Amino acid sequence: MFYKNLLDPWIILPTILFALFVVPVIWIISSLFGDYSDNWTHIYNYTLSNYIYNTIFIIIGTSIGTLIIGVGSAWLVTTYNFTGKNILEWALLLPFAVPPYILAYTFTGLFDSYGTANNLIRDIFSLPHEFIFFPKLRNVYGAAIVFSFTLYPYVYLVSRMAFINQSRSILEVGRTLGFSKFQVFYKLGIPSIRPAIIAGLMLVLMETISDFGAVEHFSVNTFTTGIFSAWFGLYDFHTAKQLAALLLIVVITFLILEKYSRRKNRYSSGSNVFSPIAAEKLKGSKNIFASLFCTIPVFIGFVLPNIQLAYWALNYKLDFFNEKFITTAWNTFYLAILTAIICAVLAIIINFSIRYRKNKILNILSSFLTVGYAVPGLILALGVSQLLVFMDNLLFREYLEFVLTGSLVGLILAFVIKSFALANSTIESGFLRINNRLDDVAKTLNTSGWKLLTQIHLPLLTTSFLTSMILVVSEVIKELPASLILRPFNYDTLAISTYIYAAEERMFDAAAPSIAIVGVGLLPIIILSRLIVKSRPGYRNNDNHYQSY
Amino acid sequence: MTEIILEIKNLRHSFNTDMEVLKGINLNVSRGEIVSILGPSGCGKTTLLRIIAGLENQSGGTVNISDTIVSDSKNFVPTEKRDIGLVVQERALFPHLTIIKNVEFGLKGRRDEKYKTALNLLKLFKVDVYANNYPHEISSGEQQRVAMARAMAPNPKILLMDEPFGALDHALKSELRDETKKIFKDNGTTAIIVSHDFEDAISMSDHVLIIDDGLVAQEGPAKDLIPITRNNSFKIA
Known part of the structure; x- marks a missing residue:
């Protein structure tokens, strides 16, 4: 049986992929057990405490911010009807399209001493130009605000889905026991969806500690900026890896917590008798409060940065489609589409292998493959760089020094490892919707393996x-640190262009690539908002006839 | 002498070590015979069908199809090489294919020949007018007819049917049972029907097997089958 499995392509391929995905991460972790250089001693004695303090401060600030905005708005749009609710329930997802680094750039443009907002205040009230109304944002507070307004949709999304699936009866029982509406919210509503909230929060925290662009722009020293400066400032690859390994341990801890919360989440709505929450209409000041509470995050996280970007683009640089922009956009879309095809194809092969072979080991391997999503881009870039150097030494030493290193291969590999989980979750649920009986019947009709995949499953998996x-x-398109490190020489993407222009304070030049990034980022939001509607209990999907056969 | 198409000897199966679903089933099915396997929910009848189809690998015993061992402790012929047909309660029609393409799916040979065979079968089951429709465009009774036409198309040695009329209303069931039996008998089809419905068994089959607690409790001609209304079960007189 063991040797039979060794020759089975539906088992070999996922195993090779697993090795390819895991090796870069293992390489990083293993660095902790090697020698420590003088640079490490220096960082350990003088800067590591600063990295840890800043990272923890940002984590706490972002947690508080995302929880208040995410859970509060999810509760309001689920349990109440108020002015603008129909728009706000999906608009609250819009900041998903704005990566933290773009919000950081636009916030700088808006709220810096001589930014648009301060200028406007001075002009309106004829104040002297030394007068500064908005406080400085280039610090840990500013970073926490930026992360809160760009990452709260993670918490909003999971909380909203959990609230939608929460039975009205639970809340009504609370009211009969003498709790006010607010007490019902924090004594029953929140505790009953706590695992979902924690799962969303863990995603926020993983994104927060992975970020490089925003903290670097605000000159806040965190682990990621530390890794970057150890590598490109001190030219000490090994110390950079050791810092990355420490960060990776934190990420893995968050990941385990997230998985654990998700598992518990299954039991949180275990009632067989379900009556959906009936939204109550708000009037007067409560109506205004609810509208404002849900509008402000959308305004700060999406509308404001886009107004600033549009202002830059229209006032300073109208040649949106110049040659450089077109080349950069082409590079980005080429990379993104290639990565997307590879991820989708791999996810199909792996999920089909699991379904077809019903192999438990494959199932475990596949769950490891999705871990890459949580690994910060910077760490992945380090691991992939080392893997490519190793491969170059192994394969091309006699011919050329570096073939894979510095090529698109590394960049695509890093993107695939990082994005595989996204493709996998969609393809996995697509496979789950295909009735197993179709496979059984197809097998009796002399259809198996490749033919089963291509003739039955693939047509059903198009969506x-x-x-x-x-x-x-x-x-x-949004990914910055991995692109920055692994890109071939002079190969720019939209994210890199934005970063470089912003680093040079050429914000008006950064507008065009930023708008393109935000524009593409809107596409998954449309899908997400549709998914939320479909997740309502009792929703009947009339478009999909496949499920019933 | 009647040719034995399916021979099952001392078939045992357990999903985990401490729960044995089948505890030693013996069964012979002759060519052209229609056999019903009856029993309460969870007695192991569907598992038995899945083992015959090769969708499940038994823990012990032997399954022979046309004098060839298709599964025992050493051999396992995969489903697609067993020359069997399968009809399930959910119909499991391929939703992205038209009715005619569903029936053509398991056929080999030239395109026009496949089309002709498929259309003839659809005519036989009175659903040829829907040849170019998609499965979701026809009723559940019509879908079941298509599912049977599709399973019969490659002319399998045995047709396995798992609660084939389970999801249909009473009048439709009765009509479809009579028509199906006639088609099977006219074509000399060998079929095994798994059901918990007394009417299915008595009206369709020649021979009946009652399974209880993983064992063959009773077997005999279908005409001798008697329902026991007290506990909604059956016995053979």
């Missing part, structure tokens, strides 16, 4: 395939 591609494309 999942396209959805997974959109999710991956929007993720790849």
